[in-house]
Amino acid sequence: MVLSQGVNFTEEQEALILKSWAVMKKDAADLGLKLFLKIFEISPSSTQQFSFLRNATEPLNKNSKLKTHSKAVFVMTCEAAAQLRKTGKITIRETTLQKLGSVHFNSGVIDAQFEVTRFALLDTIKEAVPQMWSEEMKNAWGVAYDQLVLAIKEEMKPSS
Amino acid sequence: MVLSQGVNFTEEQEALILKSWAVMKKDAADLGLKLFLKIFEISPSSTQQFSFLRNATEPLNKNSKLKTHSKAVFVMTCEAAAQLRKTGKITIRETTLQKLGSVHFNSGVIDAQFEVTRFALLDTIKEAVPQMWSEEMKNAWGVAYDQLVLAIKEEMKPSS
Structure with a gap:
């Protein structure tokens, strides 16, 4: 399957995402x-x-x-990564994606921050599933993350 | 000793810097x-x-x-960290510091990037001296790095 930016997303990559997400799902609160905390x-x-x-006073x-x-x-x-191959694109409800776009626009999120988040996400997953982690799994999650960022960036404009 | 920003820099902190730098010095090329590579x-x-x-084509x-x-x-x-307590400030030749300031200004280096570099520096030192690494050592290097960034930022202006 060819995603935007002409990036391939193979069945093997989908399988790596599904396999790791199946393990992480129950710990989503902790991992999130x-x-x-890693980003900060x-x-x-x-x-x-x-x-x-x-203005928060308690520890993060x-x-x-x-x-x-x-x-x-x-x-x-x-979830967006897990559905990427089946749907061929980032599947978030359109209103949510628009909101995400305008929130990121209004907060002035810059490329360097999307990069830090990418690094932190891959590191979090690596630590969550150390036994199944591989260069291929890193790439699969990297591609999925990049697609999500692309979709958000397309909506990064002042809310109308 | 009180540094700019009213930050304390104690003899103990200086000792932690000197101790770790003595070990790392011979591997400065690799560690640098x-x-x-961590920043990138x-x-x-x-x-x-x-x-x-x-326009480089070879691997980083x-x-x-x-x-x-x-x-x-x-x-x-x-070296600047190692001399910080003795001299009470970042000791880099003034012309070098001015050049550093204008280079960082011209490249458009932003706060988020100084932060990424801070994180990468502390992580590099942690991996270089795992046995002596501690929260106190992390703080000592963190304070020294922050002073260096302050000194550079003061010179961040167009070269005259």
Whole structure:
């Protein structure tokens, strides 16, 4: 299957995504939080782009709003990756994708931050499924993530 | 000793820097390269800010200009950290610091990239001296790095 940007996404890549997501799904809350804590470890200032973290006083790993948010992001990312080959594109409801686009636009998210998130996501998955991790699995998740970012970027404009 | 930003830098912190730098010094070339490969793994697009990488065709880890550059940066960073308490400030020749400022200004280096570099530096040192690594050592290197970035930022303006 050829995705946007002319990238191939093979049955083998889909199988790697499905296999790892099947294991991670039950721990989505923990893994999502791990992902965001990793992003903030690499780039502490990016907490300031989250309205619910700007004036937060409790530690990040105890922040209930961050927990809810990070689980939702992680599940959405993995579900979109899991459905990528079947649907041939990122399947998020159109209104959600538009909202994601405008939220990222309004927060001023830049390419460097999408890259940090990519690195943190792959690292989180690597630590979640160390026994099945491979260069091929890393590539499969990388391709899926890039497609999601492309889809969000297409909607990155002021909300109308 | 109180540094700019009112940050304390204690004798203990200086000792942690000196102890780890003494071990790393002989491997400065390898460690410098590791540092930059880590930065580029987290943020691949930042290679584009290095004139000598823009049209390079060989793999990054074979690039002789990158090797020279990364060793110089690593040594400069560690030497500045090692002298921080004795001199009370970042000691880099003033002309070098001005050049560093204008190079970073002209390449459009942003805060998120200084953060990625901080994370990559601490991770490189952690892997270089795993047996002596501690939260205190991490903090000492973190403070020294932040002082270096402050000194560079003060010089970040168009070259006159």
